[in-house]
Amino acid sequence: MQFKHSLLxxxxxxxxxxxxSVPKGTDLAIVxxxxxxxxxxxxxxSSSTGIKEITTKLPTTGVLNDGFIFAGxxxxxxxxxxxxxxxxxxxxxxxxxxxxxxxxxxxxxYIAGTGWNGGxxxxxxxxxxxxxxYAKKVDSFLLVGYVNxxxxxxxxxxxxxxxxxxxxxx
Numbered sequence: 001m002q003f004k005h006s007l008l009x010x011x012x013x014x015x016x017x018x019x020x021s022v023p024k025g026t027d028l029a030i031v032x033x034x035x036x037x038x039x040x041x042x043x044x045x046s047s048s049t050g051i052k053e054i055t056t057k058l059p060t061t062g063v064l065n066d067g068f069i070f071a072g073x074x075x076x077x078x079x080x081x082x083x084x085x086x087x088x089x090x091x092x093x094x095x096x097x098x099x100x101x102x103x104x105x106x107x108x109x110y111i112a113g114t115g116w117n118g119g120x121x122x123x124x125x126x127x128x129x130x131x132x133x134y135a136k137k138v139d140s141f142l143l144v145g146y147v148n149x150x151x152x153x154x155x156x157x158x159x160x161x162x163x164x165x166x167x168x169x170x
Contacts, residue, residue: 020054020066021046027131029080033092040084042069042096048076051096051108070108070119075099081135081144087112097135097144103128105146105156124156124167125149145170 022028022043029042041054051074055065081097094110105122122144130147137143142158148169156167 020063025077027077027079027133029082029096029135031082031084031094033084033094035086035092038064040082040094042080042082044074044078044080044098048074048078048101050074051080051098069096069110069116070098072119073101074106075101075103077131079131079133081133083135083137083142085137089113095135095142097133099126099130099133099146103149105144107144122156122165124154124165127151 026044031040031042032038033040037057039056041056043052043054044050045052045068050068050072051070052067053065053069054063056063075098078099082095084092084094087093089112091110091112093112096108098106098108100106100121103126105124105126106119107122108119109117111117124146125148127147127149132145132147132153134145135143140160142160144156146154146156148154148167152169154167154169156165158165
């Protein structure tokens with residue numbers, strides 16, 4: 001889903017709308033963090049040099065956070081995918097997936113008790129210009145769907161019980 005206009009969030013204090021600017025053509029990904037009652041929205045910054053996180057609760061709460069989680073390069077107008085799950089600790093686990101400037105799959109991870117890592121290149125080649133990307137957690141598997149460089153629909157997966165990324169065509 002792509003939004004071409006600014007996101008609007010209701011400000012509890014002023015009773016008016018405060019706009020969070022999102023560049024035209026930018027994709028968004030969201031995760032729900034039920035334990036904290038938060039919605040987190042991820043988007044690319046205007047210069048393709050990072051990914052930002054907007055944190056909000058109820059519409060009347062307003063924006064609680066609007067900052068970078070990754071300051072490295074991303075492909076212009078990269079699609080995004082995000083997942084979160086309860087880690088059993090105070091913090092959730094969160095992963096945000098994107099396409100690198102060299103058209104490979106990238107990941108930024110929030111590790112419970114540690115915080116955001118510096119971001120990484122998973123390395124699987126993605127078709128240039130592809131806008132397809134999704135992320136989902138099933139049992140102990142992190143799944144990331146994308147279009148590979150051969151033009152095939154593929155999934156990369158990571159088994160939390162047996163670490164290491166693998167991919168296959170669907």
